[in-house]
Amino acid sequence: MSLLNIRALGVTLSTDLFSNLNLSIAAGDRIGLVAANGRGKSTLLKCITGDFEPTTGEITRARGLTIGHMEQNLPAGLETLTFREAVLGALSPEQQESEGWRADVTLEELEVPEALRERRLDALSGGWQRIALVARVRVGEPDMLLLDEPTNHLDLSKIALLETWLATLPRDMPVVISSHDRAFLDAVTNRTLFLRPERSPLFALPYSEARAALDEMDAAEGRRYERDMKTAQQLRQQAAKLNNIGINSGSDLLVVKTKQLKQRAEKIEDAAKPAHLERSAGAIRLANRGTHAKVLLTLEDAEVKTPDGTPLFRTGQKFICQGDRIVLLGLNGAGKTRLVGQLRRAIEAAGASLQGIKATPSLVLGYGDQALSDLADTETPHGTIIHRFDVGDQRARSLLAGAGLSIEMQGRPVGQLSGGQKARLGMLVLRLTNPNFYLLDEPTNHLDIEGQEALERELTGSEASCLFVSHDRAFVRAVANRFWVIERRRLVEVDGPEDFFAEAALSA
Structure with a gap:
């Protein structure tokens, strides 16, 4: 039974975000909503709730349908509330008075530890804040859920928790999920909508299978377009030949035939539709200056500690060699970021042994962290590039435009950019650094699927x-050729990531 119908829906802002969108949402649907950053996913969700008026089309909802909408950011003022207060506040005052138990049931469903429930949200990690937003839309027991980037800031154990929680929801509850997490979409969806400006294809498949079907559809449309245009060109060539013959012979019949051939060519050209060409959100390219050294870093049983000196783990003897793409895996708090920091300091020490880690002197570091802390919020993108690199004004503007930052965006403070725009700026800085070794902490944070795949290719x-x-998980599987796991206070090398992924899911 259809609960919500979308007919010929379109939204035009500076450009068409989407148009002529038709979608029926029925009981049991788990729909993945996929598009590049800034292409209308959040806008479509707001259209469904009625918080945004579309340019064209209409949405009809079943009588009495209630919708829970999880937006990407914490509502203003929520950060000063405790976890439980934030969830309870999503209920009406009457419900809070008589049905406050719902908040506790929801916190249990999402396995929120007792110790966190009375802590203010601004004292919690971004991952727990995200779980709080999920809890707020669930506590009212709506008929339909809309989740906007629910896995942002979540570690593997919390992603696994969210996947398990979605699987335990009533089977007839439809859920629409906007996400760039490919493995998550594969785990929790059964339909996939690719949001596009002209025609938005929908497949009754989870993401990876739907993406393969989409690529084949685009390829088939590309081949059909080329055939149609070739046919039209052949008709025009025939018309030109007949036209010349008709003029020389004075044949009215050939003139008529020429006109008919041209009309057929025009009809084919008018009907032919080129294959969809995704408008890039900005290129991601990396540099690799190379080095003659085979061993880039040596770890001589380095000890990793917390800031107060508490031991976390020891590395044993490890070597990082040219061509290695090593993923560092471990549960939250295991010490991954601490080791990354020690590696960074050792490389910057220019060949000296530091805390049991020695880097080859020829190493040039490209470093990026998940908070993009290397980018100053008060600096502009244009200033960031020209102050750090000897590229000149026009070259800087060209590079920034290629990274998806318009002239207008180039003059804004970095702090006003979206997460995706900041991530692409960070990747441009990495490229211009021209390193021969990359040290990256959560590099796909804020990148859409197009950006993730571009980074994988680079x-x-x-x-x-x-x-x-x-x-x-999809990025790890695509990029890594060596796998280091922090377990039992030791850094060990394993053959692949799957056992760790399974363990992380069990620890949720």
């Missing part, structure tokens, strides 16, 4: 040497 295609931390 790291693997250029044979870049790197060590990275990531909770993105």
Whole structure:
């Protein structure tokens, strides 16, 4: 039974975000909503709730339908509330008075530890804040859920928790999920909508299978377009020949035939539709200056500690060699970021042994962390590039435009950019640094699927040497060729990531 119908829906802002969108949402649907950053996913969800008026089309909802909408950011003022207060506040005053138990049931469903429930949200991690937003839309027991980027800031154990929680929801409850997490979409969806400006294809498949079907559809449309245009060109060539013959012979019949051939060519050209060409959100390219050294970093049983000196783990003897793409895996608090920091300091020490880690003197570091802390919020993108690199004004503007930052955006403070725009700026800075070793902490944070795949191609295609931390399972599987796991206070090398992924899911 259909609960919500979308007919010929379109939204035009500076450009068409989407148009002529038709979608029926029925009981049991788990729909993945996929598009690049800034292409209308959040806008569509707001259209469904009635918080945004579309340019064209209509949405009809079943009588009495209630919708829970999880937006990407904490509502203003929520950060000063405790976890439980934030969830309870999503209920009406009457419900809070008589049905406050719902908040506790929801906190149990989402396995929120007792110790966190009375802590203010601004004292919690971004991952727990995200869980709080999920709890707020669930507590009212709506008929339909809309989740906007629910896995942002979540580690693997919390992603697994969210997947399990979605599986335990009533089977007839429809859920629409906007996400760039490919593995998550594969785990929790049964339909996939690719949001596009002209026609938005819908497949009754989870993401990876739907993406393969979409690529084949686009390829078939591309081949059909080429055939149609070739046919039209042949008709025009025939018309030109007949026209010449008709003029020389004075034949009215050939003139008529020429006109008919041209009309057929025009009809084919008018009807032919080129294959969809995704408008890039900005290119991601990396550099690799290379080095003659085979061993880039040596770890001589380095000890990793917390800031107060508490031991976390020891590395044993490890070598990072040219061409290695090492993923560092471990549960939250295991010490991944601490080791990344020690590696960074050792590289910056220019060949000296530091805390049991020694880097080859020829190493040039490309470093990026998940908070993009290397970018100053008060600086502009244009200023960031020209102050750090000797590229000149026009070259800087060209590079920034290629990274998806318009002239207008180039003059804004970095702090006003979206997460995706900041991530692409960070990748441009990495490229211009021209490193021969990359140290990356959650590099896919804020990148859409197009950006994730571009980064994968750059790291693997250029044979870049790197060590990275990531909770993105699809990215780990695509990029890493060595796997280090922190377990039982030791750093061990394993054959692949799947056992760790399974363990992280069990620890949720």
